Amino acid sequence: MIKNYILVALRNLWKNKGFSAINIVGLAVGLATCLIITLYVIDELSYDRYNEKTDSIYRIDADIRFGGNNMKLAVSSDPMGSTLKRDFPQVEQFVRFRGYGGFQVKKANENLREDRVIYTDPTIFDVFTLPFIEGNPKTALVEPHTVVITEKTARKYFNSASGVVGKTLTVNDTSNYKVTGVIQNIPSRSHFNFDFFVSLAESSEARANNWVSHNFNTYIVLKPGSDPKLLEAQFGKVIDKYIGPQVKDLMNINMDEFKKSGNYISYSLTPLSTIHLHSNKTAELDANGNIQYVYIFSAIALFILLIACVNFMNLSTARSANRAREVGVRKVLGSLKSNLITQFLTESVLLSFFALVLALIIAWLFLPFFNQLAFKEISFNLFAQPWMLPLIMVIIVIIGLLAGSYPAFYLSAFNPIQVLKGKLSGGFKKSWLRSGLVVFQFAISIFLIVGTVVIYSQLSYMRNKDLGFNRKQILIIQNTDALGSAAGSFKNDLLKLAGVEHATMTGYLPTGGWRSDNPLFPDASLDQKRAVSTQTWRVDEDYIPTLGMKMVKGRNFSKKYLTDSSGIIINESAAKLLNFKDPINQTLYTLEDIKTKKLMQYKIIGVVKDFNFNSLREQVTPLAFLLEEQRNSVAIQIKTSNISGLIAQIERKFKEIAPSQSFTYSFMDDDFNNIYNNEQRIGKISVTFSVLAILIACLGLFGLASYAAEQRVKEIGIRKVLGATVVNITEMLSKDFLTLVIIAAVIAFPFAWLAMNSWLQDFQYRITISWWIFAAAGITALFIALFTVSFQAIKAAIANPIKSLRTE
């Protein structure tokens, strides 16, 4: 029996090649998309799983409110880790990471910039599973000026991964670091990714016992069976015992008073396995993923699969009239309804298997493209897991059954007498379910179109928003600290070049990156109630003109006033929080040293208009400029048509001063756009998926339209004989489908609005979703549908009516 079913199924597929192709290709594309997204989700969900102790590793995070600022930090204070280990028996081990930025490493005569550098405790190898190729993990980072490097770094500097231990690396031309270990490269699915692990032993900050400064990403390992909640419950005591005295010492208040004025400090444990997808705090070790996108993509995958299944159901039932006679004959010959159901389900499962094979090929071919799009290194080998194949098989059978169920029940219920007499009623137009399914498909497509347009509008809004500074035509020469004291004259030399308008020397540029806040106090008593948590940037007097920022009060720094070295310029947000009647000439205090309680005082000389120095996801926070030399980079405003020529000139100047240093530069525009890499990627991915969804939906619509035309060929013939024009016929055939698309739009719009509005809430600076986005999405879908349908409709309309009438 089953052989007979398969035989008929195969011959049927072959006989209706067009339909079969649409069916199989549609389902395969849907499945392939689903497979790729599944890989992406598996990849995202398996971060940090390479660690043997994954489930017992926790990061200590701080949530602090102080000086008008609420900070959710992925870092904690320097003594936290060791204190927890000492005071709580369930804490087995701890390790701290401290980023001090990158450095220059000498290779032959050249200095190479390395950014993947982290300073850490020797216990790192007890906590994380980072296998050694060479060296002893127990002793590797105990001594100061030692470094453990990854295999690829060893190959880069020593051309070998072995025999490297004991050799030295010269850093910043000044210090030598002894390599004490070579570890395997960090797995791609890790929430941190470093090539240099430098011993923290040389850092005095790491031993400062400063409970009120948070700079260390601190991880602890809990002993098996211990409950992290119980440990978290003890954090209040830790705060009272250790932080309380330091706050008292510093600000002369106890913790209760500190809390009364609306401030707080609290700590929590973040499980390692949740960091990648659930943690997006200040001072993360690397940009993390976002569980929201995992949900969104999973939903899209499901939607696309549903669209493909719907196609399958629709095309199969639409074709049912052609199968009706077969059903009738089989019933007359003794087939039961259940036999027929089995037969049609067998067919659809078979078809799904064809689609699966094709889908695997498509997914395999397009995975590299997706990786590029999503900035991922997902391997097709993820499918090699033992549970994967059976799972896919089960899913395919389910899809086959699901997609085949409606046609199976529909077809098997045919009355044999009627179908054998050729009196099959029901026609094409009457199927509510089929119409419902088309509506469903297009609703999803329109939803995706709206989503994509909103994402792109927000991106373009961010790209073009007036940020309060000019980022166009700003060239940034990095690594100028390598020029040492000659950096200042380098900047002055650049100003003499044709095409250079302005130049400023500082590493504090408004293109993202985390910088810690310091409290500014409006009086010398350090009254914490009036403290304003502020970023302080060290800049020169050319900074504001170079970046085109505007002063709202007072003046910029100037060489004319020697006292400007103790002047300060604050932004509008800081001025608002400091709440002076007139901020100009008011004095601000900062704590220079916690131990000695040495104060610094600054006179406000100006207020700069607020500019966005963080991402547009966040509000502008308080910020202050101090006049102080900072040599990290030189930013120049250029005005030339020959940019590459100018860059070559600058490079020559740079190399004249420091021939062995690497010359690197970037455009502020690009740096700025990089802040939104994630959104841009999401945008590109959602465009791709939307196009796919629409494509699959259109494939189905095309099939249905051609079928509708085929079914109504006699009606069309009669109408033409009676005088209908091609336009009349095309209109008649297209109208039904277009109505469905309009209904779909009406259903999709509110959902799309809700979803995209909630996405936009992540941005402090955002667009409002205007009506034209919906209009555009609706009209786009309508046109695509019209194009798809009218192609078939016109074909049917121009056919010779005599022919169709005679064949009946």
Next chain:
Amino acid sequence: MIKITDLQKYYRTEEVETVALNNVSLEVKEGEFVAIMGPSGCGKSTLLNILGLLDDPDEGSYLFNDIEVAKFNERKRSDLRKHNIGFVFQSFNLIDELTVYENVELPLIYTKVSATERKKRVEEVLEKMQIMHRRNHFPQQLSGGQQQRVAVARAVVNNPKLILADEPTGNLDSSNGNEVMQLLTELNEAGTTIVMVTHSEHDSRYTHRIIRMLDGQTVTENILV
């Protein structure tokens, strides 16, 4: 073999109720060859469908081999049908996707006959219908007469006690039509009961008895033999 008494069948649409069969009673004995004749819409096809257990009557009794089948459910009817009744249609109703051989084999599959037995029986009947040389062709590749021979082969392959033929020659030219009627006669002579609906006086002459119908009622019976 067949005994129906006071059979009623109505067709209802939303507004109209049409009486298709109105108190029809008749009897067909084993080995008979009966023609049902009458103008279009007189109810002869409805009667044939009820006889073939494809449709159920609204009222009345239907004894098939002395078993009351009028109230049988779908499964029981299907079971009885596939073992006892063969059908021949005006429009052949062969499955386009199956070859001649596979079409004829189909009833045997539904009655769960073993593969070797199936092969034997299909070949036998194809031989008998002189269509063996076309066994691997598809229906569209055959002439009308050949297609109807395949349909007859399919109807008899299960050795049914009863063959119901609905205008078996309606789509055929006269020589092919005669050939099919000859075939049915031979089958009848070999012992199969046949009930045939026809418009053709010529075809009806092959039968033993003609039942004439009008407006849902049997009006006359002519005994020919």
